[in-house]
Every structure is written in C-alpha cells, then in structure tokens.
Amino acid sequence: MxxxxxxxxxxxxxxxxxxxxxxxxxxxxxxxxxxxxLVLIWGYFKEGPxxxxxxxxxxKDFDRAESLLQQIHKPEWLSKKRRGFYEFMLGGIAxxxxxFAQAExxxxxxxxxxxxxxxxxxxxxxxxxxxxxxxANYEKAEAYLKLATRQEEKISxxxxxxxxxxxxxxxxxxxx
Numbered sequence: 001m002x003x004x005x006x007x008x009x010x011x012x013x014x015x016x017x018x019x020x021x022x023x024x025x026x027x028x029x030x031x032x033x034x035x036x037x038l039v040l041i042w043g044y045f046k047e048g049p050x051x052x053x054x055x056x057x058x059x060k061d062f063d064r065a066e067s068l069l070q071q072i073h074k075p076e077w078l079s080k081k082r083r084g085f086y087e088f089m090l091g092g093i094a095x096x097x098x099x100f101a102q103a104e105x106x107x108x109x110x111x112x113x114x115x116x117x118x119x120x121x122x123x124x125x126x127x128x129x130x131x132x133x134x135x136a137n138y139e140k141a142e143a144y145l146k147l148a149t150r151q152e153e154k155i156s157x158x159x160x161x162x163x164x165x166x167x168x169x170x171x172x173x174x175x176x
Contacts, residue, residue, distance in 0.1 A: 002040075003049050004071045011040050048072045050082045057089045066093050084113030088124055095127065104131045111147075118154035126159070130166055138174050145170070 002010065014037035021030035053068035072078065075086055091106030110124040125148040132141035148163055 002043075003052060003068065004044065007040055007044050011037055011044075014040070045074070045077045046079045047082055048078055048086070050078070050086055053089060054085065057092065062093050062096055065089060069093075080113050084110050084115045087113065088115060088120060091124065091127060100131050100134065104128055107131075118151045119156055119159055122148045122151055122155045122159055122163075126162055126166060129170075133166060133170050133173060136173070138170060141166070141170055 014033050017033045018030050018037065021027070021033060049068040049071055053065045056062075056065035056068065069086060069090055072086065075083060078086055087106045087110035091103045091110055094100075094103035094106055104127075107124045107127040111121060111128065115121045115124065125144045129141045129144035129148065132138070132144065145163065145167060152160065
C-alpha cells in the first residue's frame with residue numbers, strides 16, 4: 001500500500017537501521033530489520049502500488065490511478081493476482097479515454113489472469129466482445145461472449161443483461 005517513492009524511502013530507513021544495529025552489535029535486531037527490508041523489496045516487484053491505485057480507480061480518480069500504475073516498470077514481474085487487476089484497471093482507464101485499441105489489449109490480458117471475482121473476469125471478456133463488435137470483428141466478439149457465458153451461474157443479473165444486450169447488438173450488426 002505504498003507508492004514506489006514511499007517504499008524506497010522506508011527501505012532506506014531500514015538500511016540505515018541495519019547499519020546502526022550492526023554497529024551497536026545487536027545482530028538479531030539488525031537481522032529483523034534486514035528481513036523487513038527484504039519484504040519491502042519483494043513487495044516492490046510482486047505487489048507494486050496496485051492496492052493504492054485500486055482505491056483511486058474505485059473512487060473514479062483515474063488520473064491518479066494511472067500515474068500509480070505507470071510507476072510499475074515491469075508488470076510481468078507482478079504476482080498473478082495483481083497483474084490481472086493491473087491490466088483490468090488500465091483497460092478501464094483506456095476505455096474512459098476512448099482509446100479502444102489499448103482497452104482491448106489490456107482487457108484481453110486481464111482475462112488471462114485471475115481477477116477478484118467471476119463478475120470482474122466476465123466484465124473483462126464482455127468489454128473485449130463489445131469493442132470487437134464496434135470494430136466489426138464479429139467472430140472475435142462471438143468467441144469472447146461464449147467465454148463469458150460459461151460462468152453465467154456465477155455472475156450478477158446486471159452482467160447477464162449486458163451480455164444479452166451485446167448478443168442482440170451482435171445479431172443486428174451481423175444481419176445488416
């Protein structure tokens with residue numbers, strides 16, 4: 001739940017503490033501070049500022065969420081749970097900017113990772129299907145809708161309505 005700058009500052013404080021404890025010959029406390037420093041370094045690579053970005057994303061502060069997500073230089077190093085939500089949020093931000101090509105890429109990637117719930121996973125699939133309908137790529141839209149309906153018993157009624165609307169739109173566009 002740190003920004004990268006805050007995480008680096010805390011790691012620096014722990015490094016100073018390790019040096020002071022070693023100088024004072026309290027090696028046990030130095031080892032604990034060193035372990036805490038390693039946990040923060042691990043979190044830097046595996047967790048990133050995803051939780052903090054998610055708070056801004058859910059509060060509809062997309063600019064701050066995006067700036068936190070851009071601090072992640074190697075998203076492929078994120079844990080699987082974090083990577084899915086990272087891609088999901090970037091897809092939502094791209095969608096808000098009407099950058100449909102980037103949104104499609106991010107939602108496709110998000111659908112490959114575990115997300116918070118089945119509803120979120122289906123939402124990622126539905127977004128890709130909707131963008132594919134807009135781009136007249138009907139085969140891709142059908143494939144993603146088929147994937148989305150596999151989890152029909154686990155999703156909300158609102159999501160089922162969205163799927164039905166996209167299927168209806170797909171049928172009308174294919175007929176014309």
